[in-house]
Amino acid sequence: MFKFAAAGQCGGVGWTGRTTCVSGSVCSKQNDYYSQCISGAGAPGTTVAPTTAPTAPATSAPGGSPTTVSAPSTPSSTPAAGNPFTGFQVYLSPYYSAEIASAAAAVTDSSLKAKAASVANIPTFTWLDSVAKVPDLGTYLADASSIQTKTGQKQLVPIVVYELPDRDCAAKASNGEFSIADAGAENYKDYIDQIVPQIKQFPDVRVVAVIEPDSLANLVTNLNVQKCANGGTYKASVTYALQQLSSVGVTMYMDAGHAGWLGWPANIQPGSEVFAEMFKSADFVAFVRAFATNVREYNALTAAFPRPITQGNPNYDEFPYIQRVRPMLKSPGFPAQFVVDQGRAGQQNFRQQWGDWCNIKGAGFGTRPTTSTGNPLIDAIIWVKPGGESDGTSNSSSPRYDSTLLSVRRDDPAPEAGTWFQAYFETLVSKPTRPL
Numbered sequence: 001m002f003k004f005a006a007a008g009q010c011g012g013v014g015w016t017g018r019t020t021c022v023s024g025s026v027c028s029k030q031n032d033y034y035s036q037c038i039s040g041a042g043a044p045g046t047t048v049a050p051t052t053a054p055t056a057p058a059t060s061a062p063g064g065s066p067t068t069v070s071a072p073s074t075p076s077s078t079p080a081a082g083n084p085f086t087g088f089q090v091y092l093s094p095y096y097s098a099e100i101a102s103a104a105a106a107v108t109d110s111s112l113k114a115k116a117a118s119v120a121n122i123p124t125f126t127w128l129d130s131v132a133k134v135p136d137l138g139t140y141l142a143d144a145s146s147i148q149t150k151t152g153q154k155q156l157v158p159i160v161v162y163e164l165p166d167r168d169c170a171a172k173a174s175n176g177e178f179s180i181a182d183a184g185a186e187n188y189k190d191y192i193d194q195i196v197p198q199i200k201q202f203p204d205v206r207v208v209a210v211i212e213p214d215s216l217a218n219l220v221t222n223l224n225v226q227k228c229a230n231g232g233t234y235k236a237s238v239t240y241a242l243q244q245l246s247s248v249g250v251t252m253y254m255d256a257g258h259a260g261w262l263g264w265p266a267n268i269q270p271g272s273e274v275f276a277e278m279f280k281s282a283d284f285v286a287f288v289r290a291f292a293t294n295v296r297e298y299n300a301l302t303a304a305f306p307r308p309i310t311q312g313n314p315n316y317d318e319f320p321y322i323q324r325v326r327p328m329l330k331s332p333g334f335p336a337q338f339v340v341d342q343g344r345a346g347q348q349n350f351r352q353q354w355g356d357w358c359n360i361k362g363a364g365f366g367t368r369p370t371t372s373t374g375n376p377l378i379d380a381i382i383w384v385k386p387g388g389e390s391d392g393t394s395n396s397s398s399p400r401y402d403s404t405l406l407s408v409r410r411d412d413p414a415p416e417a418g419t420w421f422q423a424y425f426e427t428l429v430s431k432p433t434r435p436l
Ligand code: BGC
Pocket: 127, 129, 173, 174, 175, 296, 385, 386, 389, 390, 391, 417, 418, 419
């Protein structure tokens, strides 16, 4: 899950989190609004004076006029060449449809009920977040293949590969079943090796995958967290996933955090270096289309004006972030195209801090998935997080209870990450959808 609030950030206007860093890193002021723990010589646990003069926020005050980031120079509804979504219908996950059907049945307000039921027609990604869920993929692919045969409409099955050992290394809510200390790297290979043959069986169905949300971003800002420090295993595992899934034609988007994480000026370049390294280490695999941003998050693609919580970061939304990071990534053979999760981005100005990520109250469903993004850098708006599934439990006796959540607003009581959260779903449905 989103981590700079938990570990990377250590100060700035409005920051209420901790202001010290672990041994070996120092709190370095980047600007008035953002200080970050950076590895290097310095007394452990200290907050250092800024080495650079404070930078005035590049964005205007809330409610003021925008902005330092221009709109796309050539807005276009023409999809970029090689867009894997073009010409395909995105397969509806039967699992999510079933969740929606029972959720809608439980809604008492009659106008909300119909709206709730309609969410079943919106494609969301299937998260393969445990080995036990891998066989579902085979079932969905067989189903998609038969729909394709019957209707002549080509099908695309969207998945999230999400099973790294020591998963969610800077937090707890989404910790997974493998640990590096207990053969996690080998187990991860087995997991990928179980996915591959299922896909191979259905070459007629296209598979698009988002690869390991948050993992590589944690290697940019959270190496000071003990579980993230073994970045080599994440990198080797992701490399293996890219290579193996490419061998069966899966189009992949590596998760690239979001504007409020890797989009900060201090993080954007180091982030791009990690992603370029991954692309190279996977031998420039042909099917890495590039990046997914804003997965599970609430940022708009382009907001009318910067929100108060984003002050100090000129990349205050996903489009400015994408526009700035792309030139750092694009290289011959690397298309550097993006997909952006907008599933829960329909409302803005409801977070207290940009780092708030867990079941934030006030969120609403966002722009429907589409390839008409109006932006040649973005292949598609997608819904990666199935809206209504929890981000993390509020039960403080759970091993996955994350104490950093104490500071955020959320509906209580919230169930474990990935399980159904009816009250949250009803809030999402009750909000108007934000147009693109
Ligand atoms: C959870 C996963 C879940 C996914 C989609 C993540 O935050 O960790 O278990 O499948 O969200 O709800």
